[in-house]
Amino acid sequence: MNAGVPSAATLRERMVDGGYALGWSALKHLPEPVARALFDQLADYTWRRRGKGVRQLERNLARVHPGVSEQRLRELSRAGMRSYLRYWMESFRLPAWSRARISEAVQLKGMENLTGPLEAGRGVVAALPHMGNWDLAGAWIVCQGHPFTTVAERLKPESLFDRFVAYRESLGMEVLPLTGSGVSVVGTLARRLRAGKLVCLVGDRDLSDAGVPVDFFGEQTKVPAGPAALALRTGAALVPATLWYDGPVMRVEVHPELRPPEEGDRQAKTLAMTQALADVWADGIREHSVDWHMLQKFWLADLGRRHTA
Known part of the structure; x- marks a missing residue:
């Protein structure tokens, strides 16, 4: 390869970063009905192409709804792709939304399960x-006067990751990179929790291959132990949440605190609390499966031998 000539991978990364940059700079200026229609069309086009993500989404939905007909599965996956692209449409436009617009876009049930322990x-x-849209939920929480700390997966290219961090920080979140920062993520989160602060974690994907086994819709998978482990380590309240779209608004339910069992060592308690967390999520996903944006392999049977040890 000639010196100074970017590789194909580098070119792809630049194109991806450029696409996101265009989204954030241009889409937020479109009238909302136009943006929504555009992303619905993009979702339908992606769904009709039946690429890897769409096929995996259908495999995942088949676990959530066992015995569902092929026609119904296709209907669910189409609605799922529209929900997923709605997330991106809203995320591109969210930095331009006013506090009033953010507040009217979310209806939350169970706020006392957050504010009670904090107070x-x-x-x-x-x-x-x-x-749903976890970024929108986070922006809504910040607008209610509850800033929080979260963790972001490091992405490629680095410039794209920087955009995501800047975007979430612009909404009022403290964002810690999952890897590569030289800062102890767990230590920082523990300090925030011991200081009586709020930490929000999206926790259904095991990105580190160090997750703990749970039963999820009757099959084994692994999810991060971090939320339960942090709660046990610091005495913080572990509070599950589920999100879904309901017409023009997004609904969020903050469920009651999951308390540690009285018996067992810390590892056993972590496992029990993580399973309880997965059970609450499963109930919400079963009810609103098209708003679960899981287009990746999730269950151990799909992930292969490397993840089963």
């Missing part, structure tokens, strides 16, 4: 799956 001086770990 008592306890930290709170709010743990949610990839449902």
Whole structure:
């Protein structure tokens, strides 16, 4: 390869970064009905092409709805792609939304499950799956006067990751890179929780290959132990949340605190609390499966031998 000539991978990264940059700079200026129609068309086009993500989404939805007909599965996956592209449409436009616009876009049930522990001086770990629009939910929480700390997966290219961090920080979140920063993520989160702060974690994907096994819709998978482990380590409240779209608004339910079992060592308690967390998420996903944006392999049977050890 000639010196100074970018590789194909580098060119792809630049194109991806450029696409996101265009999205954030241009789409936020479109009238909302136009943007929504555009992304619905893009979702339908992607769905009709039946690429790898769409096929995996259908495999995942088949676990959530066992015995569902092929026609119904296709209907669910189409709605799922529209929900997923709605997330991106909103995320591109969210930096330009006013506090009033953010407030009217979300209806939250169970706020007392967050504010109760915080007002008592306890930290709170709010743990949610990839449902609805977690960025919008986070912006809404910040608008209610509850800034929080979260963790972001490091992406390629680096410039794209920097855009995501800047975007979330612009909404009022403290964002810690999952890897590569030289800062102890767990240590920082623990300090925030011991100080009585709020930590929000999207916790249904095991990005580190160090997750703990749970039963999810009758099959084994692994999810991060972090939310439960942090709650046990710091005495913070572990609070599950589920999110879904309901017409023009997004609904969020903050569920009651999951308390540690009285028996067992820390590892056993972590496993029990993580399973309880997965059970709450499963109930929400079963009810609103098209808003669970899981287009990746998720269950161990799909992930292969490397993840089963």
